[in-house]
Amino acid sequence: MTTAFYWFRNDLRLEDNPSFMQACKSADHLLPVYIHQPNLEQDTVWGFPRIGEHRQVFLDQSLQELRSQLRDLGSDLYEVAGDVLDVFEKLKAQTQTDLIYCEQIQAPEELEQVALLSSAGFRMNPIWQSSMLDAQSLPFPLQEMPDVFTQFRQQVEKKGLRFSSPADAPKSIPPLPAIEMPSIKVCDRNTLSSGSKFQGGARSAQTHIQQYFERRLPDTYKQTRNGLIGMDYSSKFSPWLAQGCCSAGSIAKQLADYEICYGANDGTYWLWFELLWRDYFRFLHFKYGTRLYYSKGLSKTPSNQFDGEKFSKWSSGNTGESLIDAGMRELKKTGYLSNRMRQIVASYWIYDMNGDWQAGAAWFEYQLLDYDVYSNQGNWLYIAGKGTDPRGGRPFNVTKQTQDHDPNGVYRQIWLA
Template sequence: MTTAIYWFRNDLRLEDNPSFLQACKAADSLLPVYMHQPNLEQETAWGFPRIGEYRQVFLDQSLQDLRSQLRKLGSDLYEVAGDVLDVFEKLKSQIDIGTIYCEQIQAPEELEQVALLRGAGFRINALWQSSMLDAQSLPFPLEDMPDIFTQFRQQVEKKKLKFFNPIEAPKSIPPLPTIQIPPITVANQSTLSNGSKFCGGERSADAYIEHYFERRLPDTYKQTRNELIGMDYSSKFSPWLAQGCCSAGSIAKKLSDYEICYGANDGAYWLWFELLWRDYFRFLHFKYGKRLYYSKGLSKAPSNQFDSEKFLKWSSGHTGESLIDAGMRELKNTGYLSNRMRQIVASYWIYDMQGDWQAGSAWFECQLIDYDVYSNQGNWLYIAGKGTDPRGGRPFNVAKQTQDHDPDGVYRQMWLA
């Protein structure tokens, strides 16, 4: 009798989840687990938690949706809270765990968790599955991938790589083992309301993505992606992608089908192009690992010192620069910010206010509903000149950005009124 655990991490879905399907095929009984880690709610060195209200609500909604789907297949989701090793040791005392299956996350903290479990004698089967492209099919070893995105893209396109074919959800799930796990408090979805336009869960993701393609919004993606107001200017897939409520491969497959039906165009290509950027930031972790999390990043230059008074002005939207203040207030009040505004406010913090880029990155981790460890780190390194960009940083001219993206002041009026 083989008893396995499936440890859900940033893959809160049943469709296109190869690791979960693998666990279902291999085990006689299977315990699906999600672990809440208390360290995310503890204060960082900068005085705020790592997970804020909006992402927490979205996560709770996503877990409720996942639990509902598991129950329909005769299984369940066991939510537990605590240190990773302690939790699995307690589970091991109640059931004979054969293997712990999970997705592979190539960020330092998540890799350390798996290494800790293996060091304690647990058998871990971690499968890489969060990229659009199949890592094994790339035209180069990940450890030797091109540093420059353009070179990375050109090699991918030369080999005509588009996406990793998604797989279906399992038709059945092995029965649950008999176990007594102390329950933790799970939020009631009817009380989860914080004004966000996003609702967590795989079924919400599917409905939103279907609607996006039905309305033929890929056609206008390139023209509208740098706008600041509204739901339709960009895809808004990122909250569901970040929690793994949908996969990048499944979106890319829908995009390919869309092009077959309606014809290829610049908008559809740019949507794929942005998903490729997402992959690029992921794959860089295989090459550089912990170095991406150093204060100096991949550079030799020291970072700016942290100034708490300046940080408070920036993070609360009280810098005196109207576009920056509007952006930071939108972030604080919605948990979301357009990609263009993310770059502008990050640049302002680093270059105009001489702020510590890691503090800015941590603030985004706390505030963003769509926080993704790879993309957040990659984008902040890119702006700060601490990553692979040979130009060494991306300072933005705020006056020009204001004229280009909010010439009539509508965005500023919306958030500064």
């Protein structure tokens, strides 16, 4: 009789979860586990934690939804807070098993956790599953992938790659091992997150995605994607993708079905194009790993010096530059910011305030509802000129951006009122 643990990480769903499916097929008894890591709530060197209230509420909702789905299939979720190794050592003592299945996360800290468990004698089975494209199907080895996104995209398109076919959800889950389940005390943080329009969980993800396609919003994606106000200017898939409440492959499959039904156009192509950017930032981690987390990134020069006083003005939205202040206040209030505004405020911090890009990236990790380690790191490196972009940095002209994207001041009026 094989007993195994399934360690949920950033894959809080049952549908299109090959790693969980593998665990279900391989084990006679399976314990689904989620571990809240207290170090995320401790202050960093910058003076604030790594997870803020908005993402915490969304995570709590997503875990409640996951538990509900597991219980519908006769299973449950073992949800605890603690150090990853300590938690699994205690579970091993109770269940007499050292077999762990999980998704593979190719970022330094997450790889370190798996290595630590392996060195402690656990049999680890990490499976890569968070990209739209199957890593094995790419026209190049990941360690030799093109540095420049355009070349990456052209090779992918030349091979005719669109997405890897999503897997079904399991029809049944092996029974739980004999173990006492912890009683869950999820903090009521919902009052703190009143500014959020997003509800966590796989069912909420499907509801949002379905209405997005039903309302034919992909058709206008390219024209509206740089908007600043409302829910419909971009897809808003990112919060659910970041926690793995849905998969990029399943969205791309629905997009392909949509194109069969209504025809392909610029909007549908650009939606796929943005999902490909998401993959690109993921795959870069296989090539460059920890170098993406150095102050100098892939460049030869380190980041600007950190200035706490300047950072306080930028992060609180008190720089005196109205568009920047509006953006930073929206971020703090809601945990969300349009892609265009993320680029503008990041550029302002790096180039106009001579700020440390790593501090900016850390602030986004703390504030963003849809924080994703790969995309956050990739985008900050891109703006700072520390990544693979041959142009070496992307400074934005704030006056021009204001004229282009908020000419009538409506956005600023909302957030500076």
